[in-house]
Amino acid sequence: VSPGTLAPLLPVPVLVLLAGAALAPLAARLHRRLPAVVAVVAAVTATGLLLAFAPTVYGGRLLVDYLSGVLPVHGAALGIAFAADPFGLTYALVASGVGAVLAGYTLSELSGLGRRELGGYAALFLLLDGALVGSALTADVFNLFVWFEVAALASYALTGFFLERPVALEAAFKVLVLTTIAGFLVFVGTALLYSEHGQLNFGALHEALHHAAAHGHLPPVDRIALALLVAGFATKAGLAPFHGWLPDAHTAAPGPVSALFSGLMVNLGIVAIGRLVLQVYGPGTGIPVLGVLTVLGLVSALGGALLALVQDDLKRLLAYDTVSQLGVVAVGLATATTTGTAGTVWHLVNHAVFKSLLFLCAGAIVHLAGVERLSQMGGLARRRPLIAVAFLVGAASVAGIPPLGGYVSVGLIHQGLLDSGQPVVLALLVLAQVVTVAALARAAYLAFFARRGEPYGELGRLRPGMATGFGVLAALSVAAGVLAGPLLPRVAAPAAGWLLDSAGYARAVLAGGGHLGAPAVPFDWADPLELALFGVSLAGGLLLAVAAVRRPFAGRVAALLRPLRAVQTGSVNDYAGYLTAGVLVVAAALLL
Amino acid sequence: MIVVNYLAAAALFALGLFAVLSRRNLIKIVMGLSLMESSTYLLLISLAYRKGSTAPVLLGPPPGSSPERLAHGNVADPVLQNFCLTAVIIGVAITGVFLAVVVRTAQHYRSLDSDRIRELRR
Numbered sequence: 001v002s003p004g005t006l007a008p009l010l011p012v013p014v015l016v017l018l019a020g021a022a023l024a025p026l027a028a029r030l031h032r033r034l035p036a037v038v039a040v041v042a043a044v045t046a047t048g049l050l051l052a053f054a055p056t057v058y059g060g061r062l063l064v065d066y067l068s069g070v071l072p073v074h075g076a077a078l079g080i081a082f083a084a085d086p087f088g089l090t091y092a093l094v095a096s097g098v099g100a101v102l103a104g105y106t107l108s109e110l111s112g113l114g115r116r117e118l119g120g121y122a123a124l125f126l127l128l129d130g131a132l133v134g135s136a137l138t139a140d141v142f143n144l145f146v147w148f149e150v151a152a153l154a155s156y157a158l159t160g161f162f163l164e165r166p167v168a169l170e171a172a173f174k175v176l177v178l179t180t181i182a183g184f185l186v187f188v189g190t191a192l193l194y195s196e197h198g199q200l201n202f203g204a205l206h207e208a209l210h211h212a213a214a215h216g217h218l219p220p221v222d223r224i225a226l227a228l229l230v231a232g233f234a235t236k237a238g239l240a241p242f243h244g245w246l247p248d249a250h251t252a253a254p255g256p257v258s259a260l261f262s263g264l265m266v267n268l269g270i271v272a273i274g275r276l277v278l279q280v281y282g283p284g285t286g287i288p289v290l291g292v293l294t295v296l297g298l299v300s301a302l303g304g305a306l307l308a309l310v311q312d313d314l315k316r317l318l319a320y321d322t323v324s325q326l327g328v329v330a331v332g333l334a335t336a337t338t339t340g341t342a343g344t345v346w347h348l349v350n351h352a353v354f355k356s357l358l359f360l361c362a363g364a365i366v367h368l369a370g371v372e373r374l375s376q377m378g379g380l381a382r383r384r385p386l387i388a389v390a391f392l393v394g395a396a397s398v399a400g401i402p403p404l405g406g407y408v409s410v411g412l413i414h415q416g417l418l419d420s421g422q423p424v425v426l427a428l429l430v431l432a433q434v435v436t437v438a439a440l441a442r443a444a445y446l447a448f449f450a451r452r453g454e455p456y457g458e459l460g461r462l463r464p465g466m467a468t469g470f471g472v473l474a475a476l477s478v479a480a481g482v483l484a485g486p487l488l489p490r491v492a493a494p495a496a497g498w499l500l501d502s503a504g505y506a507r508a509v510l511a512g513g514g515h516l517g518a519p520a521v522p523f524d525w526a527d528p529l530e531l532a533l534f535g536v537s538l539a540g541g542l543l544l545a546v547a548a549v550r551r552p553f554a555g556r557v558a559a560l561l562r563p564l565r566a567v568q569t570g571s572v573n574d575y576a577g578y579l580t581a582g583v584l585v586v587a588a589a590l591l592l
Numbered sequence: 593m594i595v596v597n598y599l600a601a602a603a604l605f606a607l608g609l610f611a612v613l614s615r616r617n618l619i620k621i622v623m624g625l626s627l628m629e630s631s632t633y634l635l636l637i638s639l640a641y642r643k644g645s646t647a648p649v650l651l652g653p654p655p656g657s658s659p660e661r662l663a664h665g666n667v668a669d670p671v672l673q674n675f676c677l678t679a680v681i682i683g684v685a686i687t688g689v690f691l692a693v694v695v696r697t698a699q700h701y702r703s704l705d706s707d708r709i710r711e712l713r714r
Contacts, residue, residue, distance in 0.1 A: 152686075153685055153686065160693055167712055170711060176693060177621060180625050183686075195669070248712040566714075570711070572710075
């Protein structure tokens, strides 16, 4: 199929998901379970349509569609552009594909819901998924803000959806406050950019910014706009210190919703940051934003991992690990090297898969056994071996055990850090990885292998649909590693190429299409340094996990982490304060 | 560009943020956020202003003028005004969800104190 016929179809996957969102509540009138079927069908259809773009886009071609055919005139683009580059398409595919798996899983786990609940749930689910696909494909700053708000609105409702748990209300309020403030930041940042340059299109903005940078210093308003946009999207991505909402939202929601939030929604923030920092502003503007991203990433990676280490609530532990993993992604993005960026793209895919899997496992335990805390679990490996296997596959991918996906993506990010000459950052990232391995090993031990004093009162059966969800996601985790050889040069390398060639991307968006060859992304499974780092993090992590569980040391570890944990006060005022402080620090750093 | 409007917008934003950071009553937090929201509209409308400009209404031109002449003349920036319209609609939806959550919270906890509604911490 020629690019000319494919490009006008770019908005169709989003439309399919949004149409599904509108149809789902109506379908509930016909049959109770029909909304969930609508959700699965819409997500599978969207994935299929996106796959139709894949050969062209991964072949190095940028597909561009100006909605309603409002084309740019003399380099000024007023029409809204959708542009599929390999980076955006990868994220869109993950959002719709994993979304389909999660929708199918929901059909099984939450099928006991009533007619209206299931209709509303499916509508919100598809609305959020559609916004994620839209945000991945858009090439317009204001359109990005609109998708951000659509995703936010759906996430508010999903967090507070299961009102039988009062903590859901508390979590929903915190999500609302923090994400609303983030929305203001993105809104004002976008408006400042527009009023300075009169452009909203990514390509036109890039050219205007570079024109300004080439004629002397960029005006401070461009720096403030970038600070506001980075802070706003970092809130969505859950980077520290903007992360206050994330653990609460994940703790309160049921398993598939947590998986949707953690595996797919937080990526919206990091995808937007990647686009704005690498493609719109690009390397030529001389703003020290990569350094700021590295610092934010390191704080998140270390802080999230440490908070996860002694956490007793399993879902909250996984949520803190999400903060940590998104920190790793931010650090990888900030390397701005081909290997580092390719690793980032791959880690986003990996994280979507393994974190969804881990949250489904945690949600299944809560659903079947009715316990949320690790101290109440134990012995589940014998009672529910399938959940244990699925959890261990996910945890092994996080820990980077070859041949799973995590080894590949973290290895590439490490390589990118060496390429850009940042050994100290690399050392800190390995330290964060040690703590992450420890946190997950401790969780796996306490939930599945530790001895439980009393038998479980009531332990539900694992439904076939749930088992299928585990199977598909576990298989994807393994495939992301085993198939890395053929997939990296075809998916991650072209994505990194388009992300780093900001001038080429800008030209192609404005010209309505373009072509770029994929750079080489060397990856060696037997790289001695990477194997050594893996060995260090695994051995160190297991030792630390033993220390965090065994009696004489466990108290000391907990005491050491008490000051850090006291930061999570649970007060919405404090979290908004952290966010404000973060905005001020980011703005100050970018203005200097 | 109207400097006094920028200052007013900044003051309103800071006032709203102060309410969010310091008030523990959930309704007052929502009100603070509303204030912040309004301040962004004031900022955008002021950014859209051009000295001596007319409103960007191109339909029904005054006698002796045409839509083309109006568009080439001195009009306020319609794009930023459009942003505000979009944001107003989003804002209404969000305030609706916000107040629904506050009402359910009040029903359940019998309190609106953010300091007493913090089971989720650490």
